[in-house]
Amino acid sequence: MAEVQLSGIHKQFGAIRALRGIDLVIPDGAYVCLLGPSGSGKTTLLRCVAGLETVDAGHIRIGNRNVEALEPFARNVGLAFQNYALYPHLDVRGNLAFPLRAPRRRAQFDDEEIERLVRSTAALLQIDAMLDKPVVTLSGGQKQRVALGRALIRNPTVLLLDEPVTHLDARLQHEMRVELKLLQRRVGTTTIHVTHDQLEAQALGDLIVVMRDGLIEQVGSPDELCARPATSFVAGFVGDPPMSLLQVRLEREGGSLSLRVGKTRLRPGERLARLLDGFRDQHVEIALPAEDISQGHGGDVQTVSGKVQAHEWVGRELQIAVMVERTLVRLRTQQRLDLRIGDELAIQLNLTRAHVFDSKTGRRLRSSPN
């Protein structure tokens, strides 16, 4: 168990700058999710912590040791990957024991000690009944448990997980999420989990690190990311469905401010009017959670319309994507609408909780510029 400190991490592959200065402190015992689209640098960062990649610059501290110059085996981290990476010719016992039998550790563990560790780890993951089974006969969920057991058997100071559940089917994904979180609570090991799935990150992470183009966009609890996204990128990534981003033009006539989307002028409401006090005639980007977008015609200025691009049932709700002024707006409804792609749909926007971002930098607007 240990705190992990990353400072000034840079990593380049040829012309590609995968990590461009990462500073991050992961508290002892925390479950941290690195969240981002592919190419954001999240896996590279994990591999740097593991020692599978060397950093070009910067420091990695695990507990009170600088580890960036150490070999992977000397860092005492446990690793589990998306594709399990199990040894197909070995049974479950052989796979679990493998890290303990590595040549460099021969002196450390005798057979009796290895068997004891295999059994306690297998019990922890509820795979003790299948120790003698070849791994090729296991289901996806069982294989993932073996991979986790192998990562945990040496009692690592940090557990590193690379998309550990993504390719399981939906039902199993949800089950494994619960198991992972309960397991981590039990063992208390500082855990870094890489995922591109924001709902997975929210379900598991004490902290979520949102990454983009080799940089950190925001670090926060799941609630913080939803309540105060630091950038429009984060806003467009979180929520179910993710928040909708709209380019609006601020227009001031007399004393009153309106937000123009295409031909529609939206009233800002009190909170936004205060936030935008002093801004005039410029573009900003606003993000709206799906809960604040509803289907139907309110007959007032808060109504816009667009063409239906997609409609899908998700659980009891219909999720609809509507193209409004060249932006995709995503909403949910419990109504049983008989929609066809291309239909014109009126939607109402409730701006009372809208997040506002500078349209050039994408940063959250905090106060007026003057």
Place this chain on the structure above:
Amino acid sequence: MPRIEFQGVTKIYPDGTRAVANLDLVVEDGELLCLLGPSGCGKSSTIRALAGLEVVSEGVILADNNRIDHLPPQARDCAMVFENYALYPHLTAFENIAMPLRARRLPVPEIKRRVMEIARMLHIEPLMGRRPRQLSGGEKQRVGIGRALVREPAMFLMDEPLGHLEAYLRIELRAEIRRLQERLGITTIYVTHDQEEAAAIADRIVVMSGGRLQQVGSFLDLLDRPVNRFVAEFVGEPPMVFLPVERTDTNSISVKGVPLQLSEPLAAALRATKDTNLTLGVRPNDISVVPPANEHLKGVVTLVQPQGSHAIVAVSTPGGPATVIVPSDWRPAAGANVGLAFAGERLHLFDSTARSLLHNREDSNG
């Protein structure tokens, strides 16, 4: 586009496996029907029998009231797309799509027009000169779909077409498939084991298990009116919560000593049976977390998973584990002692044969 009818269709393989048992099913003209079930449930055998890739052992298959189950595959006018793309590796994307038209000896300008039209619909126009190995998985499957649809078949059959693809590509491509299907109005049967996918794109869903049709309906029908415990458990995420029930007398039941409030229809269904081995089924959305009190089932929160606007809460109760969906603004903490209140009008009861007391009499072909 035809209306397809399966009448008493049974498929028994030479090794004796009864893959499909006495299937009665109507696929309406122009609809997108999903066959949903775990592996081995008979869903693939069903569409393979329709396509003519398998011979049916018993029963008949009709297209617009004409029998087709004895026709050779090419006479049935079905286009099929599989999980593995089955493209010709030495041909370009254009030539792969053009293949069915060349086989029909259509004039060259006509072939070009139709290939490019379908390529445009699938957003793969710029890729037409590439060979399969130069395409990503998602692009290959688009080419596969293009090849299936270019000859404007009467029926479109898809067997786990997105199984190999990354999660984000699956979501993108299933929307694309739905869009294309709506636009062409083609009768489509889509096989999947993934309920999320079925919910997203199907007009109606057929749930299969052990070669037998369990229930047909919209996704909401399956969620709200499951005919048996299999459908109740298989459909819905997180899964339905099942708790053992004590029958105190003809009219009332309780869970671990806590009496349940039943809706009038459910109370009537209860009176109509003498079965005492009953199981309560309740969806995580239909349970609320309340302060613990004697009129509620008590439990301890074991895990809270935020999901944006709501959270998934796991609760350990004397009757077994329960999952509850709660709004984000009212969320208990792990370790909290809580009560669980059930929405009386949305409860399900299953008898000792796993049939729903309330919904098993409904026409399952609804």
